[in-house]
Amino acid sequence: MTDKNPPRTSNDKPAEPQVGLSAIIIDEQHTLTLAELSHACAVQSGYIIELVDEGLLTPETADEHEPHRWRFTSTQMRRARMASRLQNDLGINLAGVALALQLLEEVEVLRTRLEAMDRE
Amino acid sequence: MEYKDYYKIMGVARDASQDDIKRAYRKLARKYHPDVSKEPQAEVRFKELGEAYEVLKDPEKRVAYDQLGTNWKANQEFRPPPDWNAGFEFSERGFPGGDASQYSDFFESLFGRSFRSGGGGYGGATSDRGASGRGGASFHIPGEDHYAKIMIDLEDSYTGATRTITLQVPGVDVQGRVSTREHKLNVVIPRGIRPKQYIRLAGQGAPSHGRGKRGDLYLEIEFRPHPHYRVEDKDVYLDLPVAPWEAALGATVKAPTPEGIVELKIPPDSATGRKLRLKGRGIPGKTPGDYYVVLRIVPPPANDETAKSFYRSMAEHFKSFNPRAKLGVQA
Secondary structure, three states: OOOOOOOOOOOOOOOOOOOOEEOEEOOOOOOEOHHHHHHHHOOOHHHHHHHHHOOOOOOOOOOOOOHHHOOEOHHHHHHHHHHHHHHHHHOOOHHHHHHHHHHHHHHHHHHHHHHHHHHO | OEOOOHHHHHOOOOOOOHHHHHHHHHHHHHHHOOOOOOOOOHHHHHHHHHHHHHHHOOHHHHHHHHOOOOOOOOOOEOOOOOOOOOOOOOOOOOOOOHHHHHOOHHHHHHHOHHHOOOOOOOOOOOOOOOHHHHOOOOOOEOOOOEEEEEEEOHHHHHHOEEEEEEEEEEEEOOOOOEEEEEEEEEEEEOOOOOOOOEEEEOOOOOOOEOOOOOOOEEEEEEEOOOOOEEEEOOEEEEEEEEOHHHHHHOEEEEEEEOOEEEEEEEOOOOOOOOEEEEOOOOOOOOOOOOEEEEEEEOOOOOOOHHHHHHHHHHHHHOOOOOOOHHHOOOO
16 A cells, blocks of 8 residues: 655655554653643643643653753643643633643543442 | 534524624533533534634624525535625634634635645544644744544553554645545554553654654554453453352452453452452553452342242341441341
């Protein structure tokens, strides 16, 4: 099988179907930098810094004064993506987003428990 | 193409004020937002809603839409009238980002393709909106990162697995038309992956503008619900039915795990709800999770005379046993 999409520029390497593309898990061993997280969430890095300031995200490294040394895991990435979506779509401010995320996470835990109980 | 009744989608009257429309949008958006909602079809409803609001919140687009008249019914076959759009000029202010690539053909026929931007959403996955999605870029900008959600089985996380996934990627063809193409990938799912984690496939996202780097593809992992196991973070749980005598006297029983059958020692005098831990037998990893077996005592049915008389003699024997002692009621 070949990729039918015509290459647009010489630098645009077409995505050929590969045999077993390897993937890495974004976790404590493979973290994202501030720039990578911003790019992955399609937001400015200033927005991620705001989320950290608001306590919505906690970078893995403790030194909060050096954003270029911050490292993030999947959990942080999921929160950042949800935060930006909720903010854009529902028109709520950061404090509201923080509350929404906290409650959503609680609901998720409760739902899992409930599902387990319903099974009995 | 089907006619879309934007007023009906938003549940407002045709003469609703702009404030009413905004309120209706906020209310429904909170209800159907895919991050918040557990309603079936939430994602579809949310997209419809976004499209309806995009038209009705903008007085120019709303007037234009109203010009179509009130005789159309939702889902009716629709062709724009020949003189449609004459005399209207749309300014592109306030348009949301990449999301727009998912608007309906109906929307497109009315407001044109120029409103669409080439965001990166695929089937099942939501696309991102935000700063970098809006085109007009100068050179050497790295390609956007793409996303999709994939479902795997718990067992895949124990062994690692290869999966072929097909993504629907919107793009613009040589004629400048928006189309989706299939992007097939064979992905090695790493061992030890947990639900809600992302895996990254470098260079599998959107092509760059100019000489920048190609974007990455992120896959968010979900586990298919399992009939026996449940997963909490890295720990895996199983409810294990045991007979009353196994729980009372202790026993060695067979129990399934995602890695195969194990022999499990039930300590004597166990009650329902007792948790037995198999350390390190949860989801594998540098610090692996644990595997918990939760005992559940299942009494044999009392469906014949011998069984009933056995239960009666048990009752006789355990006369002083009060299962409701903690509730402060007499047996």
